[in-house]
Amino acid sequence: MGVKTAVIGLGIMGQRMLEHMGRHAGYDVVALWDPSREACAAAAKLAPGATVTDGPDAAIAAADLVYLACPPEPRKTYALAAAGAGKAVFLEKPLGVDVAESEDLVARLEASGVPAAVNFTQAAGAALTDVSRAAKAGEMGDLVGVDVVLTYPAWPRAWQVAADWLRFRAEGGMTREVLSHFLFFTSRVLGPLEVVWAKPSYPQDPALCETQLLARLETAEGLPVSILASVGGAQPDRQEFTVKGTKTSRRITDFYVDARSDGGEFVEVRERPADPRAASLKAQLDDLLLLIDGKPNRLATPAEALAVQKLVETMLAS
Template identity: 65%
Template sequence: MTIRTAIIGLGIMGRRMLEHLEKHPHYTVTAIWDPDKGACDAALTLAPDARLVPSADAAIQAADLVYLACPPIPRKTYALAAAASGKAIFLEKPLGVDVAESRDMVERLKAFDVPVAVNFTQAAGAALADIGSAVKAGDLGDLVGADIILTYAQWPRGWQQTADWLRFRSEGGMTREVISHFLFFSERILGPLTLVWSQPDYPLDQDLCETHIAARLTSAQGQIVTVMGSIGGAQPDRQELTIKGAKASRRVSDFYRDAQSTGGDFTALHKDDADPRAVSLKAQLDDLALLCAGKPNRLATLDEALRVQVLVEAMLAGHRTKSDATTA
């Protein structure tokens, strides 16, 4: 039997997941909902046979698994409603924007004891698995730390323009949307991180999200993670994480491209897939099916997502001490 799935939130990520759920043999999309008619119309163009329901609650009741692709602030309400109805839940990241609210949500979701995971898209991907294996085998030597570098000509990026909330300080920004992925990846390799300091820069319009951010974090072993993000200038997008070892280093670009250096130029370890995003999403959905069946899986846990959120919100606030960011 397939997993009856509802989607709440039909923006960019909701529609993307709808398209891939429709192709996956383990899922049947039984309900979709968004308060915006334009988003609903766009989703129905992708999946004409999808059942558009009149409310979030109707979507929850029509499924065994609820995928929440709405903006961060309303996710808590929908997640707790789904959990109270005994549904499995797949949350988009970030977990939220208010740490206290997210802590409360995590505690309450755990009490319901339903399957829950958060969609950090690299969790089930080949790059994280291969680098994790290489680290365990000693192929990288002693780990030195990591560098996270993002540069964008504009934010939101061209393909994100319809998600207007991404440009606002209250819920959006590159740190929550992209740097969070690489913090999650770094913690899977280096263990929990502590924020030492951060310096965000914001436009004069205080409603808008950060344009630049720099930060330094450390692992329990003293490995340093350096973060640099900037927006502006005529340039191609750059988004990369480098896991640095004494013998070799691995660089993940654009989430999927895995390359290695032993001191010289980085060289690709694999040929690019024709559609790397599709490969990544299928891997996530494969592991989501394992989660729903109560089996071991590689998806991000609530605790991992909360740790990342604590780091991100401290980074965005401008952080100069080691308090709060050490535990979730």
């Protein structure tokens, strides 16, 4: 039997993780909960052996690991309930939207001593692992900065529209949902970052999330991180992250395609997986088992997620 797991929040990410936990021998999903009956019904088809509970407390009580894929606002309450019951906690990002609340959450998770991590999906992936190794080994020469380019024809993207909260300024937006992944990646490679300046643009409707973001961040040594993010226009999605070195540079596109340049065209460094999402989630779930067993792992800590949240909220408030 695998780790007895409860999934709270059964929207896009909850169902996606539920499906891949079902493929992994290390997990046994025993409990499901979401305030939406429709979401519960859809999730139950993916995990017919799990019980749809009558509330989050019952789901937490049934499991040894609680995966939280709910929107940011209620996540702290469920995470602390799970930690208080001695259960391991795996949270979706962003960690939260209120920095003070997230600082309290991180402190209380650390004090509880339970295994806890945040699902930045590149954390255990081949790209971040290899770029970090190459940078530390000096293979890239001196690092000179990072460029991040995100462009979308619309936000939310077509596959996200069911998660309506993503379009609102209160909890959603591409900066929290997507850029945060690359800020985490950058911090792992370059170290802690600070916002030098940022200029977000918002629609006339004050309830809606940002449509543009230009920003410059820097490391303590002054290495620049340049960000361009925008929504609109007839175009495909573009998610491009480049770590620049004096000998070689590495470009990650669509989260997993890793390419290397020594001044010429970027050339992919490894064969693409047949199912990139499955490969990514399996790596995350493999390392989550290491975390639960008290072993070294590559997952994002709550403290790392808090550092990313602070950068995000600073830029959005600029």
